[in-house]
Amino acid sequence: MDLSAISPTLLVASLMVAATPILLAALGELIVEKSGVLNLGVEGMMITGAICGFAIAVESGSPVLGFAAAAVGGAVLSLIFGLLTQILLSNQVATGLALTLFGLGLSSMLGQGYVGLRPPSVEKLNFGPLGDIPFIGPVLFNHDWMVYVTLLLCVGSWVVLKFTRVGLILRAVGENHDAAHALGYKVVKVRLLAIMFGGACAGLGGAYLSLIRVPQWTEGMTAGAGWIALAIVVFASWRPLRVLLGAYLFGGVTVLQLNLQAAGLAIPVEYLSMSPYLITIAVLVIMSAPRKGGKSRASLAAPACLGRAFHASN
Amino acid sequence: MKRRTILAGAVAALAMTSGAFAEDKTKVGFVYIGPVGDGGWTYEHDQGRLAVEKEFGDKVETIYQENVPESADAERVITQMALSGADLIFTTSFGYMDPTLAVAAKFPNVKFEHATGFKRADNVSTYSARFYEGRAVQGHIAGKMTKTNKVGYIGSFPIPEVIRGINSAYIHAKKANPDVEFSVVWAYTWFDPAKEADAATALIEQGADVILQHTDSTAPQAAAQKAGNVITFGQASDMSEYAPMPRVSSIIDNWGPYYIARTKAVMDGTWESTDTWDGIAPGMVGIGEISDAVPADVKAEALALKDSIADGSYMPFTGPLKKQDGSDWLADGETADDGTLAGMNFYVEGIKGDIPN
Numbered sequence: 001m002d003l004s005a006i007s008p009t010l011l012v013a014s015l016m017v018a019a020t021p022i023l024l025a026a027l028g029e030l031i032v033e034k035s036g037v038l039n040l041g042v043e044g045m046m047i048t049g050a051i052c053g054f055a056i057a058v059e060s061g062s063p064v065l066g067f068a069a070a071a072v073g074g075a076v077l078s079l080i081f082g083l084l085t086q087i088l089l090s091n092q093v094a095t096g097l098a099l100t101l102f103g104l105g106l107s108s109m110l111g112q113g114y115v116g117l118r119p120p121s122v123e124k125l126n127f128g129p130l131g132d133i134p135f136i137g138p139v140l141f142n143h144d145w146m147v148y149v150t151l152l153l154c155v156g157s158w159v160v161l162k163f164t165r166v167g168l169i170l171r172a173v174g175e176n177h178d179a180a181h182a183l184g185y186k187v188v189k190v191r192l193l194a195i196m197f198g199g200a201c202a203g204l205g206g207a208y209l210s211l212i213r214v215p216q217w218t219e220g221m222t223a224g225a226g227w228i229a230l231a232i233v234v235f236a237s238w239r240p241l242r243v244l245l246g247a248y249l250f251g252g253v254t255v256l257q258l259n260l261q262a263a264g265l266a267i268p269v270e271y272l273s274m275s276p277y278l279i280t281i282a283v284l285v286i287m288s289a290p291r292k293g294g295k296s297r298a299s300l301a302a303p304a305c306l307g308r309a310f311h312a313s314n
Numbered sequence: 315m316k317r318r319t320i321l322a323g324a325v326a327a328l329a330m331t332s333g334a335f336a337e338d339k340t341k342v343g344f345v346y347i348g349p350v351g352d353g354g355w356t357y358e359h360d361q362g363r364l365a366v367e368k369e370f371g372d373k374v375e376t377i378y379q380e381n382v383p384e385s386a387d388a389e390r391v392i393t394q395m396a397l398s399g400a401d402l403i404f405t406t407s408f409g410y411m412d413p414t415l416a417v418a419a420k421f422p423n424v425k426f427e428h429a430t431g432f433k434r435a436d437n438v439s440t441y442s443a444r445f446y447e448g449r450a451v452q453g454h455i456a457g458k459m460t461k462t463n464k465v466g467y468i469g470s471f472p473i474p475e476v477i478r479g480i481n482s483a484y485i486h487a488k489k490a491n492p493d494v495e496f497s498v499v500w501a502y503t504w505f506d507p508a509k510e511a512d513a514a515t516a517l518i519e520q521g522a523d524v525i526l527q528h529t530d531s532t533a534p535q536a537a538a539q540k541a542g543n544v545i546t547f548g549q550a551s552d553m554s555e556y557a558p559m560p561r562v563s564s565i566i567d568n569w570g571p572y573y574i575a576r577t578k579a580v581m582d583g584t585w586e587s588t589d590t591w592d593g594i595a596p597g598m599v600g601i602g603e604i605s606d607a608v609p610a611d612v613k614a615e616a617l618a619l620k621d622s623i624a625d626g627s628y629m630p631f632t633g634p635l636k637k638q639d640g641s642d643w644l645a646d647g648e649t650a651d652d653g654t655l656a657g658m659n660f661y662v663e664g665i666k667g668d669i670p671n
């Protein structure tokens with residue numbers, strides 16, 4: 001065993017990259033759930049974003065266009081979910097699950113001609129002298145631009161939810177759609193916009209996988225990341241900055257366990273492999289445990305109208 | 315009422331068409347662990363399927379199912395294939411072993427072929443390739459090429475097939491370079507591009523400049539390419555889109571001839587339960603072109619090693635060899651028998667770390 005082979009600097013740097021796709025997807029889902037909609041189709045939207053982004057980036061040679069296409073692809077797919085659940089009032093859980101299956105199938109169809117191709121590479125941003133600061137330089141100032149966009153998006157969501165009127169309306173719709181409706185807010189419209197935002201974020205997360213982290217297209221490449229994103233939203237008790245924490249924790253444990261294995265740590269590998277999931281489950285259990293008043297932390301933090309259908313004539 | 319009549323009619327029509335098909339065509343089913351577009355293991359099996367279609371044309375109909383988990387789902391999928399009239403079913407992953415046998419017991423008239431397993435029945439054959447022969451060639455190149463003396467190995471599951479590959483690669487890397495060290499990372503998946511890429515990155519960050527993989531996607535190749543000065547080997551498929559660097563050579567599974575022969579046997583009624591384990595010599599294991607990134611002398615040595623394995627003059631597991639714990643395994647000049655190889659559950663001397671149970 002040689003733990004000195006693990007460089008903390010490189011570890012933190014690769015943790016940030018490993019966490020970015022789930023962070024994006026979880027952030028989108030957080031906004032969706034804050035508006036009172038439960039969309040279980042994150043996995044499907046991610047993988048659709050992954051192939052849309054990959055295809056456009058390969059065809060146009062521009063990763064930026066690729067990411068834009070991924071956001072559009074994810075948003076369009078989520079709009080199907082939005083129309084079904086908000087206009088036609090279908091069951092959100094079932095529709096979300098169907099969306100995941102649909103997205104997986106659709107993406108493998110779209111991806112037929114893109115197997116084995118290489119996307120245009122995304123350069124790391126150059127911050128000049130900042131990148132030379134020991135530890136902080138490689139950790140903070142040596143990434144591709146999507147990492148920073150994601151961080152900005154995270155802080156932005158927090159600011160919007162906490163300090164702006166838009167955030168207030170969004171939360172009102174999620175907490176009590178009847179009251180919001182009575183006040184004259186367009187509940188369905190707000191929710192549709194939130195759903196599309198969630199779809200766009202999931203699409204970006206998928207494209208980050210196919211364009212930067214892996215980078216290539218293979219069917220089923222998200223391999224469950226969307227489900228982790230869903231868990232992280234609950235883990236974070238619906239708060240953007242805790243989503244960041246949760247995603248980094250999950251990404252960190254994933255990267256760390258591979259590094260520990262490579263360094264030959266004596267802990268049985270099975271435990272290392274399951275550790276990210278175990279920690280996620282453990283936190284979810286703690287979150288869901290009833291507190292004094294009888295309600296769990298998670299159910300207190302959850303938007304009151306989460307998963308409930310709204311119709312103006314109710 | 316009316317709708318029901320239409321439905322019944324449609325079902326009857328469907329049954330008739332599929333019945334008509336079944337009469338004159340041999341139906342061959344394939345069960346895949348990953349997507350056909352994985353660029354590795356499943357891709358090559360699907361190439362085999364296409365070779366069968368090409369060989370027999372109208373006389374054969376092939377069906378396949380991708381992304382079948384090695385769980386209760388496998389049994390359901392295989393059963394479904396048998397019910398749909400398949401005459402011959404290839405199940406192409408180690409974890410399909412027990413499901414294949416369970417379904418085979420229920421359909422005695424359907425022939426089954428299970429890849430990489432060791433359990434057979436009257437209507438279940440097994441087949442596999444001696445990938446460890448290819449691993450020997452890779453190990454030699456890896457030992458010669460590494461500058462950091464650290465070779466990273468991404469394992470899927472700790473099963474004999476994978477352990478055999480690690481041992482074979484290590485023995486030949488060590489022969490080429492006595493200072494070489496192997497770090498093994500178990501990914502616990504056959505196919506998860508993101509995880510495979512992370513595993514490769516972790517190994518590279520810890521100083522490995524050669525990455526060997528026993529997982530199915532090309533993600534480790536992409537990770538190595540991003541890192542620069544790291545070499546890799548194509549796994550199961552040539553992965554030539556990553557040549558000449560990082561991919562310097564590859565092991566190619568060539569299933570087509572076997573699939574054609576077995577389909578022919580079913581057509582002729584000569585199919586019997588057999589155990590096939592072929593290597594470089596019959597062409598089931600191919601060595602992909604060694605790229606220009608490898609120095610000419612190393613390339614020549616690697617090809618000589620390949621030829622000596624092919625003509626039978628050299629066996630990759632030849633003594634003296636000790637097990638990891640220092641106990642004797644093979645005496646000088648002794649070669650390993652197939653039984654030991656098929657159930658290999660130990661590292662050879664020199665590899666650090668434990669095999670997970």
